[in-house]
Amino acid sequence: MATLQSANITVMVKAARKAAGKLKRDYGEVEQLQVSTKGPADFVTVADIRTEEMLRDSLAHARPEYGFLMEESGTIAGNDPNRRWIIDPIDGTTNFIHGIPYFAISIALEENNQITAGVIYEPINDQMFWAEKGNGAWLNDRRMRVSGRSQMEQSIFATGIPFLNRGDHKQFLQQIESVMAVSAGIRRFGSAALDLAYVAAGRFDGFWETGLQPWDIAAGIIMVREAGGMVSEINGRDGMLKTGSVLAANPNLYKELGQTILNTVK
């Protein structure tokens, strides 16, 4: 069953597809790319910056009044103070640089402080995940639903493992120990945006991570919710974009996954 995309979703999908064309060619030449470093293990590539510029151009052309919050170039205020795009040009940059085809463009629309639409595009497999408030979550033209699993022992969960100087390593090791003891497995694929899209698609039964940025998760949050899933901070609060803490799961497992993770926090 296909649905009619709203004008905003059409704009977002078009912008993502256009930017992805060049990004795919860059990925093919990843070894030749000129790479600079933002900090330890946090690379920014020419492709990152160019992709963000292309997205910004397309979106600004279609919606000249809207503002932006972007990973590479920060905040740009729009004439409309209530609407802005939240963009991660490549979520999964480390994968991209290593030639691992698990990365995505993520675009969310925030209106009056609420995320109302999200697009997460995985260029290598041509998977266009999109969702809009009240209009469901979709993978290309197929409706997405979170998984129906209710047993932890049959479920797999995605997460993000802290690295180098980021995050509380000890606390994470406790969390992973608890979840691995009761689940069918844990995955660390390296793109929080795609992890959330995969929860929406029912591939992962849940996901948790801390230390994330708004552009990593804004589109994914509405995607999981519109697919019938639940998303909050790990402690159950609703400030994910501010705190960077995320717990997402199907409604059968959300509470148990949260408790399993929290029980480890001494």
Ligand code: IPD
């Ligand atoms: C990263 C990815 C990764 C998550 C990191 C993020 P980037 O974003 O989402 O899965 O674990 O915390 O920084 O740097 O590839 O845009």
Ligand code: CA
């Ligand atoms: Ca990111």
Ligand code: CA
């Ligand atoms: Ca990024």
